[in-house]
Amino acid sequence: MSKLPGDSIESRVLAIEENIKDSDTWRRLEQVCNVAPETDPAQLSRDEEFWSLIARSIYEPEGPFLNLNHGSINTMPIPVIRAQEAYTRLCNELPGYWFFEGFNTHREKLREKLAALLRTNPEEVSIQRNTSSAMETAIFGIPLSAGDEVILSKQDYPTLVYAWKQREIYDGVKLKWVDVPLPSEDDGELIQPYLEAITEKTRVIQVMEMFNWNGQIVPAEKLRDKIDNDDIALLVDGAHIPGQLPVNLEKAKYTYWGASLHKWISGPVGTGVLSVRKDWISRTKPLFGASDPKSDNIRKYENFGIHNTPKDLALHTAIDLFNLIGEENKRQRLHYLKNYALERLTEIKKVQIKTSLKPQYSCALGMFSIEDIPSEVVGHILFDQHKIYNVAPVWGGLDGVRISPNIYHGTADMDRLVEAVNKIAKA
Known part of the structure; x- marks a missing residue:
């Protein structure tokens, strides 16, 4: 990385962004992607030469192992690695600033970029560390009383299951388990178990939009349309959705939605997002202490100590890279x-x-x-x-x-x- 010009904090950040996008790596990718808008994505998906050029442009050789587990954590592209390295060096010059004031200054730009990626209102987007962090913020923040019912599936992600079992133990909520047929190619078959479990005591329905085990997509929006009670919160685990499927949270109107960005967006490890519908923010308490826990400010969910500013800044690069390649x-x-x-x-x-x-x-x-x-x-x-x-x-x-x-x-x-x-x- 070349020496960064300028004395101001802002100029240093902009210089890193410019250096990344002026690099040979980024320019090679731009040249490759110039043909993409003229080609049907379905046809392009079978073009081995095109994707080989993508691979050689932004990824390091894989080595002797064939990594077929990108569902847990994706391999970071070279520009994202370089961005995180550059931001780490920058933050290390003045860590007391960057991990406090610096993060507060630059997180709003990241929030806006995430909102654009997810097609939603920035005031409903919270910067998180992963899906578990996002979802458990909602799980432990939803106001529930003893006897209130929560519907979830036997195939839900383990850490979320454990979180709900804690609420069962300490708060007396009742967990109602449904069995989702996997795999399935029938929308009704996928959402009917949840609908049949609803009673007058139901307060939350948790659903995985894509099951991490076998990749089964569940039509969560159709489930939402079938729920005719506004007091029932729909908590959607979207861990694998960004980078695999188009996201439009403005249209989906889920109560809560959490996802990881170190999976299919290929962001730095430990990046995630939580979306809370605006009318539910004030009644959902933060997991960590906040100065005004009853406020309707989405930022109250981000008070979990020092943020890793370099990885959050490098997430900009990952999203730009994803957009350059093209969602579809x-x-x-x-x-x-x-x-x-x-x-x-x-x-x-x-x-x-x-x-x-x-x-x-x-x-x-x-x-x-x-x-x-x-x-x-x-x-x-x-x-x-x-x-x-x-x-x-x-x-x-x-x-x-x-x-x-x-x-x-x-x-x-x-x-x-x-x-x-x-x-x-x-x-």
């Missing part, structure tokens, strides 16, 4: 790669696919299993013998190997996975 281009490519792998896995005897191939029900995440072989064993063999990194979750009745490729992968990488699974199935 990325969605189509991720869906194509996952389907490419699963379609070929279906041809292997004993392999069972546990994810829909339809775009309205899945995107980047896929799950499979091999008959008579525990998925955990399959996962270990893939990693130890074939150097393919994956996860093999067992939770809520699901048991399988999850794959989640990235845009820098190619069909040859998916062929490598298929070949390895074929060997395991035949062994």
Whole structure:
């Protein structure tokens, strides 16, 4: 990184942004992406040369391991790494400023950028560290009394389940568990369990907009439309949505919505967001102390101590990079790669696919299993013998190997996975 000009704090930040976008790496990406607006995203998703150029432009070589677990944490592109490094050096010159006043000064620009990404009002956007942080802020802040009912599924994310069980223990709320059929290609089948569980005592419905286990997309907006009681809060786990699917929170009007930005936006590790509908902010208490906990100011949810300012500043770069590649281009490519792998896995005897191939029900995440072989064993063999990194979750009745490729992968990488699974199935 070249020496940054200027003496003012603001000029230093602007200089870092300019240096990143004047770099050879960024310019190469711009040249590659110039062809994208003229090409149909579905057609572009199958263009191996285009995506290979993207990979070489902004990603470092993967090395001996094939990383098919981007669902947990995405690989950061080179410009995001360089931005975080530059901001870390800058903040280290004056840490007392940057981790207090500096964050307060620059977080409003980030809030506006996040609001644009999520298509919502900046005054409903809270900067968080991850989905669990965002969702648990809502879970522990929702006003509930003993006997109030909360509907959630047996397949919900573990940390959120544990949080609700704490409220059950300490506050006496009643948890009503539903079983969501996974996978499914029927909207009614996906939302009906929640609707059938509603009673006059229901106060909260928690739903995963995309199940992290097998990538199942749930039509959360259709569920919202079916709830005819304004006193029921709809808490939506959108952990995997940004970067995979278009987001329009202004239209969705969920009560609460939380997501991670170190997944499919490829932001720095430890970046997330919470959205709270404006009319619910004043009645939802903050998780950490705030000077006015009953206010309708979304910023009251951000008082969790020192923020990691360099990663928050570098998130700007990640969002700009995502926008440059194109929301629909990325969605189509991720869906194509996952389907490419699963379609070929279906041809292997004993392999069972546990994810829909339809775009309205899945995107980047896929799950499979091999008959008579525990998925955990399959996962270990893939990693130890074939150097393919994956996860093999067992939770809520699901048991399988999850794959989640990235845009820098190619069909040859998916062929490598298929070949390895074929060997395991035949062994």
